[in-house]
Amino acid sequence: MHGMAWTLAALIVALGVYVWAALKVGQARGKYKVAAPATTGSPEFERILRAQQNTVEQMVLFLPLLALACLLWNDMAAGIYGFVWSAGRILYIETYARAAEKRSAGFLLSGGLSMGVLVAILITFLLRHVTG
């Protein structure tokens, strides 16, 4: 387990960001008076909801990529990916809540980063299985 400490730390932090995004939606339901099961009715609420929904989607990509990064690269590389991803997600959620147009930087640092990691993982995998 010691060889996975960075990966596990980054995973736990990412799960914390994930829970925080969900708690923000619950809070926004009260603040903007959008009772469940409604998902529309207030642009402020809708932006907070979409930021969290996007975080769910991105998490589904992030989790296997984190495991692949730890397996094919190493523990620290996976950890760095994870920490940057979490920082990017926090930025995304905070800026999206203010205005939809402001969410690009946070997206690049999390979703964009994941796309780059996926391409790099693919190249690593191909090199390893083509060259030997």
Add this chain to the structure above:
Amino acid sequence: MHGMAWTLAALIVALGVYVWAALKVGQARGKYKVAAPATTGSPEFERILRAQQNTVEQMVLFLPLLALACLLWNDMAAGIYGFVWSAGRILYIETYARAAEKRSAGFLLSGGLSMGVLVAILITFLLRHVTG
């Protein structure tokens, strides 16, 4: 694999609950006449859909926590977490279908439980890496 029997059993049961929640949405589309791709139009359908959407979100948190519980605690602890989570999810989905206000107990036993497990996993991780 024998050292993971409880965890795997709990995982398979949770995936069964997940599929069941999705099948309920398909059934509700017919019953309440909400043809895809629409997601609104009937409050009964919307509650069943939201219960399933919330199950997707909670599953994304549950799966890595189940793995962490098996890795940092032990197989049986992970299994107990998983079985209680599945029972809580069934309760959540069944009560949400009846009325949005009734879903709290089922949520606490699944989503609330996961938040507690996340905090406990964090503490376990910190203790192990601070004390050595």
Add this chain to the structure above:
Amino acid sequence: MHGMAWTLAALIVALGVYVWAALKVGQARGKYKVAAPATTGSPEFERILRAQQNTVEQMVLFLPLLALACLLWNDMAAGIYGFVWSAGRILYIETYARAAEKRSAGFLLSGGLSMGVLVAILITFLLRHVTG
């Protein structure tokens, strides 16, 4: 890692399909003029969005099943499951974008396949723990 080559290859391909589905939604936002955070307003956009949302849901089922198939069966069985699933998903997304009624074949090859794999995994697990 060599004993997991098929599983990893299938996982990387599935993650590629997942990213492609998300990129299609972003593209469709521009094409059908549905600015974030809105999720309705154009039937074409809604079908592309629902296809991607369904892919998120199916991915959450697929990822643990792929791991279980590799663990309880073997690397190549998991790989075959993964490649067929990805092909089914591409078919689902492409046909759903054209008309909601056309999505059944692609769904059977991905979501339907996963349900069959879940039942087969359950039987494998029970046989192994009842007989041995």
